[in-house]
Amino acid sequence: MKKVVIVSGILLVAVSVGIFAYIRRSPAPAYRTAKVEKGAIVSMVTATGTLNAVITVQVGTQVSGTIDKLFVDYNSVVKKGQTIARIDPDIFNSQVQQSQGSYQNAVANLKKARADVVDAGRTMERNRQLLKDGVVSQQDFDTAETKYFEAQAGVKSAEGSVMQTLGSYRQAQTNLRYSTIKSPVDGIVVSRNVDVGQTVAASFQTPTLFTIAQDLTKMQIDTSVDEADIGKVKIGQPAVFTVDAYPGIQFKGIVAQVRNAPIVTQNVVTYDVVITVDNKDLKLKPGMTANVNIEVMRKDDVLKLPGAALRFRPKAAAEAAQPPTSTTQRRISRPVGQQVYVLKDGKPARIPVKTGATDDSFVELTSGNLRQGDEVIIEQVSAGKKKTDSSRPPMGPRF
Numbered sequence: 001m002k003k004v005v006i007v008s009g010i011l012l013v014a015v016s017v018g019i020f021a022y023i024r025r026s027p028a029p030a031y032r033t034a035k036v037e038k039g040a041i042v043s044m045v046t047a048t049g050t051l052n053a054v055i056t057v058q059v060g061t062q063v064s065g066t067i068d069k070l071f072v073d074y075n076s077v078v079k080k081g082q083t084i085a086r087i088d089p090d091i092f093n094s095q096v097q098q099s100q101g102s103y104q105n106a107v108a109n110l111k112k113a114r115a116d117v118v119d120a121g122r123t124m125e126r127n128r129q130l131l132k133d134g135v136v137s138q139q140d141f142d143t144a145e146t147k148y149f150e151a152q153a154g155v156k157s158a159e160g161s162v163m164q165t166l167g168s169y170r171q172a173q174t175n176l177r178y179s180t181i182k183s184p185v186d187g188i189v190v191s192r193n194v195d196v197g198q199t200v201a202a203s204f205q206t207p208t209l210f211t212i213a214q215d216l217t218k219m220q221i222d223t224s225v226d227e228a229d230i231g232k233v234k235i236g237q238p239a240v241f242t243v244d245a246y247p248g249i250q251f252k253g254i255v256a257q258v259r260n261a262p263i264v265t266q267n268v269v270t271y272d273v274v275i276t277v278d279n280k281d282l283k284l285k286p287g288m289t290a291n292v293n294i295e296v297m298r299k300d301d302v303l304k305l306p307g308a309a310l311r312f313r314p315k316a317a318a319e320a321a322q323p324p325t326s327t328t329q330r331r332i333s334r335p336v337g338q339q340v341y342v343l344k345d346g347k348p349a350r351i352p353v354k355t356g357a358t359d360d361s362f363v364e365l366t367s368g369n370l371r372q373g374d375e376v377i378i379e380q381v382s383a384g385k386k387k388t389d390s391s392r393p394p395m396g397p398r399f
Helices: 003-025 090-133 138-179 307-311 315-320 327-333
Strands: 032-036 039-053 056-060 066-069 083-087 180-182 186-190 208-213 217-227 238-241 245-267 269-276 288-304 338-345 345-356 362-368 373-381
Touching: 003 208, 032 338, 039 083, 039 269, 039 345, 039 362, 056 327, 083 208, 090 138, 138 180, 217 245, 217 338, 245 288, 288 345, 288 373, 307 338, 307 362, 307 373, 338 362, 338 373
Parallel strands: none
Antiparallel strands: 032 373, 039 217, 039 288, 056 208, 066 083, 083 180, 186 208, 217 269, 238 245, 238 288, 245 269, 288 362, 338 345, 345 362
């Protein structure tokens, strides 16, 4: 009887130890996987920029004066040659009348000078004949000849005066025309910088009265691309962008220029990349900030795997590995080339791969023993850990 009790006790202790060891053993690791799939890999260069009209004309004035009338305002559609403003023309009309009078007076003086030439010429020829007949002296003939030459010089002087006054007259007429300000192009008035009654002075610098966008249906974005990315950007590449005014809409554009002039701001070098945009519905407005993605590379229908799969390494293997004590050991222990891991019999198995193009999430698979639909490990998670529901309050002590 005692032997049965002893054997039973030993068996009970052994079973208890086994159960305790089973409970305390480490749970098997768990892994998250993702499938190898076919699709497109698109590489983007991001940049920010400002929307502008392709051609913007600043309309100024070449004469000084007071704004008498305004015929357009903000957002007015104008045609080439249309009157958009007028400077008070009274003073210019007075200048035209004054210069016209001076010109007419100079013309009259020219006619008088030419008549004097004719008269002096007749007198000289008469004295020439009388000199031959001995009626007048040589001195009288010389005096008549001198007056003839003086009359000819007077004609030249009068002709110069006519040209001078004619130039003043034409200038006054031009200033009068300039007092009426006309649109140089077809377009839309973007800004107006003057009001009726305001005095503008064109003495030193032509003031800007209006800014006219020639065609808002065609716009451009001036973006700043970092020097690290500028080598990827080429003319003709497609681009998509968003603006804060329409957060749910993606607009399209095309790279039109990659300018070579560097822009240095606080030791940061960027380059201006111009993107042309179609704006037929006129949703986009000058000055809007655009968040641009330029498509610099695209490959369609290629095998791709998540970038996280290339970065994954099994935790157990990493913890078991001892740090190498020499350069030779480091070279031997370091894996050669790229690799991913797949599950075989519940354990990670390494597969060498070669990759190509990449974007923010996926990498092109160019070679390796993987097919579409195969699952690769992207993360090792601890088994047995339960997620805590943060929405439920912690349980307090029992009473």
